Amino acid sequence: MSAPDSSGSGRAKAPASASEAPFGAFVRKPSKAAAPAAPNASPDAGPDTQPMRVESPESWPADAVEVGAIVDAYGLKGWVKVAAHADAGHGGDALLSAKRWWLLKGRDANPERxxxxVLQAKIHSDSIVAHLAGVDGRDAAAAMRGCRVYVSRSEFPSLETDEFYWVDLLGLDVVNVAGVALGKVADMIDNGAHSVLRVEYPATGKDGKPVNGERLIPFVGVYVKHVDQAAKQITVDWEADY
Incomplete structure (x- = not known):
């Protein structure tokens, strides 16, 4: 399979020919504009219909990915406004499809969990608005400001075989077509035209001390030849001295 091309924020997709997670790890790069996801309807009866509950580090999902933050109340009936880390319909659709949001407030050693x-969620202008169980009235919604929103990776919308979520590429080994190890994916960058792999590797500084070297490899088919998530490896057409 050839490598993913990119043009937005959400997933990364391979072109037809040639190919607790951090903020911004969640992206989409379709070859054409994606249709907005349908509003999230009230969830079916079951565990996810339980009202808002307090969580602990032990009950927090191991696959939770930060996908946005509550920035304000919306309207008078308890809806909240969310700034998504990826555009709605371009990866932010996980906010629309997830039945339960996991909320973290505070950045000290013991944040509120x-x-x-999610009773209902929909796209509104350049953000997402949602009605959450247990949040009734504007004052209650305003009190949610500052909460970071997480979604279990298992609740992300499914992808086509040639699409990838950034969060799934982080930590993968990068080797070139000659088998030379180039490092590991430390981050993904969206430069507006396409995604870029930021690859870190062990190096030596001018003072002789160990440092992290960095390679920036465009995530496009001319350079990225194969992504093997099972083997945790990306093969690229890229020389070690570039």
Whole structure:
């Protein structure tokens, strides 16, 4: 399979020919504009219909990915406004499809942890608005400001075989077509035209001390030849001295 091309924020997709997670790890790069996801309807009866509950580090999902933050109340009936880390319909659709949001507030050693079912979520202008269980009225919604929103990776919308979520590429080994190890994916960058792999590798500084070297490899088919998630490896047409 050839490598993913990119043009937005959400997933990374291979072109037809040639090919607790951090902020910004969640992207989409379709070859054509994706249709907005349908609003999230009230969830079916079951565990995710439980009201808002307090969580602990032990009950927090191991696959939770930060996908946005609550920035304000919306309207008078308890809806909240969310700034998504990826555009709605371009990766931010996980916010629309997830039945439960996991909320983290505070950046000290013991942040407040809660989770709540999503009664309804939809795109509004350049953000997402949602009605969460247990949040009734504007004052209650305003009190949610500053909460970072996480979604379990297992609840992300499914992808086509040639699409990738950035969060799944982080930490993968990068080797070139000659088998030379180039490092590991430390981050993904969106430069507006396409995604870029930021690859770190062990190096030596001018003072002789160990440092992290960096390679920036465009995530496009001319350079990225194969992504093997099972083997945790990306093969690229890129020389070690570039």
């Amino acid at each position: 809660r989770s709540t079912p």
